Amino acid sequence: MVNTGTIIYEPGSSANNKTGSWRVFKPVLDQDKCVKCENCYIFCPEGCIQEKDGKFEIDYDYCKGCLICEKECPVKAIKTEREEK
Amino acid sequence: MSEVKVITGTSAAAEAAKLADVDVIAAYPITPQTTCVEKLADFVANGELDAEYIKVESEHSAMSASIAASATGARTFTATSSQGLALMHEVLFAAAGMRVPVVMMNANRALSAPINIWNDQQDSLSQRDTGWIQLYAEDNQEVLDLVIQAFKIAEDEKVLLPVMVNLDGFILTHTVEPVTLPKRETVLDFIGTYEPKHAYLDPKKPMTQGALGDPNYYMETRYAIETAMRNAEKVIADVHDAFAEKFNRAYGNGLIESYNLEKAENVIIAMGSICGTIKDMIDLKKKEGVEIGLLKIRCYRPLPVEMIKDALKNAKNVAILDKSISLGMNKGAIYADVASHLKDKKTVNYIVGLGGRDITSEDILGIYADVETSEDGKTNWVGLKEE
Ligand code: SF4
Ligand code: SF4
Numbered sequence: 001m002v003n004t005g006t007i008i009y010e011p012g013s014s015a016n017n018k019t020g021s022w023r024v025f026k027p028v029l030d031q032d033k034c035v036k037c038e039n040c041y042i043f044c045p046e047g048c049i050q051e052k053d054g055k056f057e058i059d060y061d062y063c064k065g066c067l068i069c070e071k072e073c074p075v076k077a078i079k080t081e082r083e084e085k
Numbered sequence: 086m087s088e089v090k091v092i093t094g095t096s097a098a099a100e101a102a103k104l105a106d107v108d109v110i111a112a113y114p115i116t117p118q119t120t121c122v123e124k125l126a127d128f129v130a131n132g133e134l135d136a137e138y139i140k141v142e143s144e145h146s147a148m149s150a151s152i153a154a155s156a157t158g159a160r161t162f163t164a165t166s167s168q169g170l171a172l173m174h175e176v177l178f179a180a181a182g183m184r185v186p187v188v189m190m191n192a193n194r195a196l197s198a199p200i201n202i203w204n205d206q207q208d209s210l211s212q213r214d215t216g217w218i219q220l221y222a223e224d225n226q227e228v229l230d231l232v233i234q235a236f237k238i239a240e241d242e243k244v245l246l247p248v249m250v251n252l253d254g255f256i257l258t259h260t261v262e263p264v265t266l267p268k269r270e271t272v273l274d275f276i277g278t279y280e281p282k283h284a285y286l287d288p289k290k291p292m293t294q295g296a297l298g299d300p301n302y303y304m305e306t307r308y309a310i311e312t313a314m315r316n317a318e319k320v321i322a323d324v325h326d327a328f329a330e331k332f333n334r335a336y337g338n339g340l341i342e343s344y345n346l347e348k349a350e351n352v353i354i355a356m357g358s359i360c361g362t363i364k365d366m367i368d369l370k371k372k373e374g375v376e377i378g379l380l381k382i383r384c385y386r387p388l389p390v391e392m393i394k395d396a397l398k399n400a401k402n403v404a405i406l407d408k409s410i411s412l413g414m415n416k417g418a419i420y421a422d423v424a425s426h427l428k429d430k431k432t433v434n435y436i437v438g439l440g441g442r443d444i445t446s447e448d449i450l451g452i453y454a455d456v457e458t459s460e461d462g463k464t465n466w467v468g469l470k471e472e
Contacts, residue, residue: 002305004245004283005184008293 019046023065026083031055033077040069040078087267094257095121097225097264098164098190098250101232103134104272105188108159111139111150115169116202117258118192122164144169148176148187155185156294158285160236163187166254167194167208174212180247181216181310183295185284186239187247188232189217193357193408194254195440203441204254206357206408210385210418216310218248218317219386223336223360225262228252230334233272237324240279243316253358255441267332275331314387321384340384343396345371349378351456352400354393354423356382359406359437359444366449377453382419390426403432404456410436415464424462431456434464442468 003009029040034056041049041056048062049069058069070078092100099121102110110129112122128134137154141147144165155161165173170191180187191209195201209219220235222228228250235248252258284294298306318340325339336342342360345367346352353363360381367377380396382388397403405424407417414421420434433456438444448467455465 002298002302002309004309005294006182006296006298006302006306007284008296009290011291011293013293 018061019064020061023060023063023083025065025067026060026081027058027063027065027067027069027078028081029056029058030077030079033075035075035077037074039072039074043068043072087265089263089265091261091263092225093120093259093261094222094225094228094252095119095164095190095192095259096124097229098232098252099124099128100264100266101229102162102188103128104267104269105160105162105233105236105276106269106273107134107136107162109137109139109151109154109161110163111141111147111154111161112163113141113144113147113165113169115144115166117194117254118164118166118169118190120258121190121192125162144172145176148173148180151187151189152176152180152183152185155180155187156183156284156286158279158281160240160279161185161187162189164190164192166192167196167202170208170212171196174215177212177215177217177247179295182306183284184245184313185247186236186245186279188235188239189247189249190228190232191249191251192254192258193251201440202254204256204408205439205441206251206253207410207439209249209251210409212249213386213418216246216314217386218244218246218314218321218384220248220250220384221356221382222250222252222257223358223381225252225257225260225264226334227336228257229264229266230328230332230336233276234321234324234328234339236279237276238317238321240276241320241324242282244313244320245283246310246313246317251357256358265334271331275328318387318389336383337381338392340389341392341396342381342383344379344381345376346378346380346396347399349376350399350401351376351404351453352378352380352397352402353404353406353449353452353456354380354382354419355406356385356419357408359408362444362446363449366446366453370450370453385419388422390423393423394426397427397430400430402456403427403430404435404452405432406435406437406452408438410439420464431461433459433461436464436466437468444468
């Protein structure tokens with residue numbers, strides 16, 4: 001049964017619900033072209049682009065494939081591929 | 086000692102909210118509710134009531150703010166009417182689904198078009214499936230008593246649902262009557278403090294309220310409200326009885342009130358202030374040896390179907406009065422809800438008083454005379470000017 005009021009008492013529980021399964025298209029980031037402008041990191045509505053060791057990486061567990069990152073990348077370092085499952 | 090004041094229905098609601106020591110009031114003025122929230126604004130401004138008064142820019146915001154306030158664990162009150170209640174419509178579902186025990190006074194008023202500020206019950210009856218408990222008052226004393234009871238009902242752990250206390254626009258909202266105001270301590274002792282176990286604000290225990298519920302959860306949420314509604318039947322009766330004991334005022338069993346039902350074969354079912362007129366007619370006719378019965382519905386949601394059936398066991402012809410109309414069906418909501426449970430009786434629907442049309446004692450006697458001869462299942466619009 002659901003909690004009264006469908007309340008979620010466990011903080012951060014949304015991290016358990018992976019949203020990457022919805023994806024039809026997949027953004028692929030080319031590290032060689034990337035100029036580290038942070039645009040994709042700022043604009044990703046899922047917050048799933050993270051900077052690690054000076055590189056930007058996409059967490060595909062949460063990327064829903066909206067391709068905003070591709071649109072916002074000034075140097076076209078992000079390409080679109082069809083998701084294969 | 087309690088105190089008697091000659092006050093309007095909206096003042097009675099405001100006084101009751103004050104007696105219940107509400108923490109938050111979020112409200113927008115709308116005729117004929119305005120004088121209620123004005124009174125509460127006065128109470129807060131002059132220090133008689135220690136509450137947060139949120140001035141909002143619409144009824145949609147009033148309900149949204151009330152839900153949010155209640156979700157922090159605060160005792161919350163608001164008031165509305167007609168178009169304002171209609172504007173709240175989508176948020177009313179959220180209040181019920183989030184199980185916040187907000188108490189709201191609604192001044193029953195017709196809906197546009199044409200613009201009409203006078204009384205009927207279309208506004209609240211149109212909200213019947215939102216998951217709100219709906220109670221209806223007959224007079225100003227009952228308004229005060231119902232608002233006090235509403236907090237205890239809403240906050241009961243077996244219920245945790247928002248409650249709407251309805252009073253007929255102008256007929257009650259703007260008419261003064263003597264109302265007994267109990268002492269604050271006695272009221273607070275009766276209601277107790279609200280200590281929510283499910284929804285409250287505590288930074289050390291963060292929680293998410295009002296989250297997305299996908300198809301795995303939604304149906305269970307609605308079912309949980311239905312279960313709470315069934316629990317509410319008993320809670321409403323218990324709260325009523327406890328109230329009667331403490332304050333010496335009783336209204337039937339809390340959900341329905343029977344008036345002269347034992348002997349009467351012709352019975353009227355009605356809700357709200359019109360019950361006062363009907364009771365007067367019953368007393369008058371009784372002297373002539375004519376028995377008319379009244380079943381007053383005090384609680385429309387949850388609808389106490391078994392109690393209604395039981396109370397009407399001696400009735401033959403049942404006149405069901407509706408101050409609303411479900412267009413395209415030519416039936417009022419009360420008729421639609423009740424008649425199917427009274428299969429062994431003749432039921433006739435009377436649409437009365439839409440948009441403030443006067444309902445006179447003669448109308449009531451006319452209905453009484455008509456129900457005996459009228460055809461089963463018929464709908465009569467009382468006082469309609471037909472070309
Ligand atoms: S496709 Fe959308 S969700 Fe995925 S990384 Fe790009 S911006 Fe974020
Ligand atoms: S927007 Fe393009 S260039 Fe900028 S950080 Fe993202 S991938 Fe690199």
